Amino acid sequence: MPKRLIPMILCLVLGLVLALGGTMVMAEGRQITLAAPKVLTENGFLKHLLPRFTLKHRVRVAVVPNGAAADVTLAPDGAGQAVFEGAGSRWHLSSLEDSAEIQRFSDWLTSDIGLNTVEAFEGPDGLQYTRVAIEAAAEEALDLTGDAANGLAVSNLHCKRCHVVGTADRMSGINSTPSFFVLRAFPDWDERFYSFYALNPHPSFTRITDLETKLDPMHKAAIVPVDLSLEDLDDIITYVAGLEPADLGAPIQLQ
Numbered sequence: 001m002p003k004r005l006i007p008m009i010l011c012l013v014l015g016l017v018l019a020l021g022g023t024m025v026m027a028e029g030r031q032i033t034l035a036a037p038k039v040l041t042e043n044g045f046l047k048h049l050l051p052r053f054t055l056k057h058r059v060r061v062a063v064v065p066n067g068a069a070a071d072v073t074l075a076p077d078g079a080g081q082a083v084f085e086g087a088g089s090r091w092h093l094s095s096l097e098d099s100a101e102i103q104r105f106s107d108w109l110t111s112d113i114g115l116n117t118v119e120a121f122e123g124p125d126g127l128q129y130t131r132v133a134i135e136a137a138a139e140e141a142l143d144l145t146g147d148a149a150n151g152l153a154v155s156n157l158h159c160k161r162c163h164v165v166g167t168a169d170r171m172s173g174i175n176s177t178p179s180f181f182v183l184r185a186f187p188d189w190d191e192r193f194y195s196f197y198a199l200n201p202h203p204s205f206t207r208i209t210d211l212e213t214k215l216d217p218m219h220k221a222a223i224v225p226v227d228l229s230l231e232d233l234d235d236i237i238t239y240v241a242g243l244e245p246a247d248l249g250a251p252i253q254l255q
């Protein structure tokens with residue numbers, strides 16, 4: 001490569017790093033507390049559920065012990081709205097107060113998207129939770145406020161190693177990895193992007209800085225970790241929203 005290209009590339013990388021650094025702040029104070037018994041914590045269920053909500057709505061959920069004062073409570077066979085059931089209990093959601101954040105959480109948990117997330121959980125010994133038939137809240141509208149240009153830049157930086165992310169690189173990527181065009185063709189493409197970091201193979205190398213997610217212990221030092229902020233993820237999703245979905249012909253099955 002010609003010598004004068006090297007400083008140019010360095011500048012570009014530095015620019016990107018600075019741009020990413022600037023977007024890593026999450027709105028302060030948007031947090032609610034959730035009281036739940038140990039069974040939901042110990043089997044990994046809340047760890048599966050809550051980050052997905054936080055990613056989408058920017059509201060952190062701090063879990064406090066059962067019985068402690070909390071904004072919302074998940075309790076078996078208690079008061080409130082029955083939401084899901086499993087392992088012999090029917091889980092009810094209740095809240096003492098009402099705030100925009102609390103409302104968001106209960107709307108999300110009782111929406112199709114929230115309930116799909118509940119049902120996607122696989123606990124020890126094949127434990128699963130299933131929704132209790134309730135009127136699902138209205139489908140959530142996709143809120144695309146990100147910066148598509150930054151979304152492309154971040155995708156080029158972090159995802160292009162494996163995925164085809166844009167028209168300029170149609171011929172690159174890894175064959176067995178779905179391109180962003182293919183992913184965009186799924187009706188639930190946005191859900192897949194909002195939770196990609198929790199789906200294999202990403203956990204072993206991806207950290208969402210705002211959520212303080214830890215790298216999987218399986219992480220191999222040879223793989224450069226991907227550090228993303230929630231802002232970056234929004235930008236990627238805004239970028240992907242504008243892509244033309246691949247024409248898949250017959251429905252294809254991923255996974």
Ligand code: HEC
Nearest residue numbers: 158159161162177178183192193196199200201236254255
């Ligand atoms: C080291 C390679 C690698 C990198 C880097 C990578 N991915 Fe992936 N990704 C994969 C593979 C492999 C799959 C297919 C997994 C499967 O189908 O089981 C996948 C699947 C996905 C899916 C579909 C998940 C689903 O619901 O099935 C999304 C969305 C996704 N990746 C987003 C991203 C984004 C965004 C980035 C960059 C921030 C990224 N990936 C970086 C390898 C990678």
